[in-house]
Amino acid sequence: MNWEQLLSLKRFGDTEKRHRALQDETRLGFEVDFDRIIFSSTFRSLQDKTQVIPLSETDFVHTRLTHSLEVSVVGRTLGRKVGKVLLERHPELEKLGYTFNDFGAIVAAASVTHDIGNPPFGHSGEKAIGEYFKTGNGLQYKNQLTEKEYQDLIDFEGNANGFKILTESREGISGGLRLSYATLGAFLKYPKESLPKKPSRHICDKKYGFFQTDKEAFLDVVSELGMLKKSTQNISYFRHPLAYLVEAADDICYTIIDFEDGINLGLIEEEFALEYMIKLVKDVIDSKKYHSLQSKKDRVSYLRALAIGVLINEAVEIFLQNETAILDGTFDKSLLDKCKYEAQINDIIKISINKIYESKEVIEKEIAGYKIIGDLLDVFITAVNNKFNGNETNYDYLIINLLPDECIVDFESTYQRIMNITSYVAGLSDSYAMRLHKKLTGNII
Numbered sequence: 001m002n003w004e005q006l007l008s009l010k011r012f013g014d015t016e017k018r019h020r021a022l023q024d025e026t027r028l029g030f031e032v033d034f035d036r037i038i039f040s041s042t043f044r045s046l047q048d049k050t051q052v053i054p055l056s057e058t059d060f061v062h063t064r065l066t067h068s069l070e071v072s073v074v075g076r077t078l079g080r081k082v083g084k085v086l087l088e089r090h091p092e093l094e095k096l097g098y099t100f101n102d103f104g105a106i107v108a109a110a111s112v113t114h115d116i117g118n119p120p121f122g123h124s125g126e127k128a129i130g131e132y133f134k135t136g137n138g139l140q141y142k143n144q145l146t147e148k149e150y151q152d153l154i155d156f157e158g159n160a161n162g163f164k165i166l167t168e169s170r171e172g173i174s175g176g177l178r179l180s181y182a183t184l185g186a187f188l189k190y191p192k193e194s195l196p197k198k199p200s201r202h203i204c205d206k207k208y209g210f211f212q213t214d215k216e217a218f219l220d221v222v223s224e225l226g227m228l229k230k231s232t233q234n235i236s237y238f239r240h241p242l243a244y245l246v247e248a249a250d251d252i253c254y255t256i257i258d259f260e261d262g263i264n265l266g267l268i269e270e271e272f273a274l275e276y277m278i279k280l281v282k283d284v285i286d287s288k289k290y291h292s293l294q295s296k297k298d299r300v301s302y303l304r305a306l307a308i309g310v311l312i313n314e315a316v317e318i319f320l321q322n323e324t325a326i327l328d329g330t331f332d333k334s335l336l337d338k339c340k341y342e343a344q345i346n347d348i349i350k351i352s353i354n355k356i357y358e359s360k361e362v363i364e365k366e367i368a369g370y371k372i373i374g375d376l377l378d379v380f381i382t383a384v385n386n387k388f389n390g391n392e393t394n395y396d397y398l399i400i401n402l403l404p405d406e407c408i409v410d411f412e413s414t415y416q417r418i419m420n421i422t423s424y425v426a427g428l429s430d431s432y433a434m435r436l437h438k439k440l441t442g443n444i445i
Helices: 027-038 041-048 064-089 090-096 098-112 124-134 137-144 149-153 158-167 181-187 212-225 240-266 270-282 285-291 295-320 323-328 344-359 361-390 392-402 414-426 430-439
Strands: none
Touching: 027 098, 027 181, 041 064, 064 090, 064 098, 064 240, 064 295, 098 181, 098 240, 124 137, 124 149, 124 361, 124 414, 137 149, 137 361, 137 414, 149 212, 149 414, 158 181, 158 212, 158 323, 158 414, 181 212, 181 285, 212 344, 212 414, 240 270, 240 295, 240 344, 270 295, 285 295, 295 323, 361 392, 361 414, 361 430
């Protein structure tokens, strides 16, 4: 892969190449990507989607929105630091007009979208959708779908749904948000289809990145960017190099900030913050400053800021050391999996799993999510299929009228009808999904 092609400013839906030297320096094309995402309705819905701990009455807890914004800030710094060195290594990029800010803007835009396709109720939302089609009423559609179409549903993936949201055309709107190819490439952490599942231990095979409905859009993106093909039998590619930085930004934030949330909520004792995070920050901490801070929140915040800074520098160093392997597809781990703090990071994650992710409040949220998501899928999919088959009841008619205009379900393909309903349900916020479920079950009080 080569950097000039990977940094394509061409927008999804364009027919002509865009040149960096002709860009308006007051508002670069990659910065336009970020702006379009921030103003989109799908991004706004993240303000009411659970990150980990749901529906808390405190101001400590992160939603998908605040998490995504923080990941974008870390991603911007990662991109700028890497970009500064890459311009020295590849002076031809500077001659074409590229600056280190371009790298930061691409990674920031891809980072702020990284959760845009995730369903309500946290990661359990993905599992709830999958279970509906694997063991619930959705199993009845298996024989009407290809193997890969069915796999898309039973292994529903927020990353693939995010790609659908960013690129899906509607009448009058070609190319979704019309982001640059570079940003779309950096967004694709898992540039493969749903089958075969985990064909290797390479990090890009861990999950999948697009639904069968969006195959042509995916192939267009990887072709424009010159991403390397990984398999000749199935659609599978090696990552866009900047996807490693997007992943690192997310890993850094959820590892450290979820831990911080747990401490501030009293789910994790403050002593754990010093015991586990000090191993990350021992070379940069000002002990006098730390002990002068009067509140737990301030002390933990100080440790968090230092830890994020340390991990940013570590991720940048690993990326730059392995640039060649990343470009040729042979770098097969995440950046943090290769860092010298891997053991400390894993210790923090283990504590978070035990104290936060498996806490009673989180488990209760997951149980509710399974019921709500399963019921919503069942009602809407049944109504849409009944209409298609000419068996529409008055109840089905009313249900279909609840769907927004942009949710198109009038397809010949069973898979497309089901996938569009599934994507619609995945796009609901936690609160709206609960309100809608109450109405559909007759609880309107």
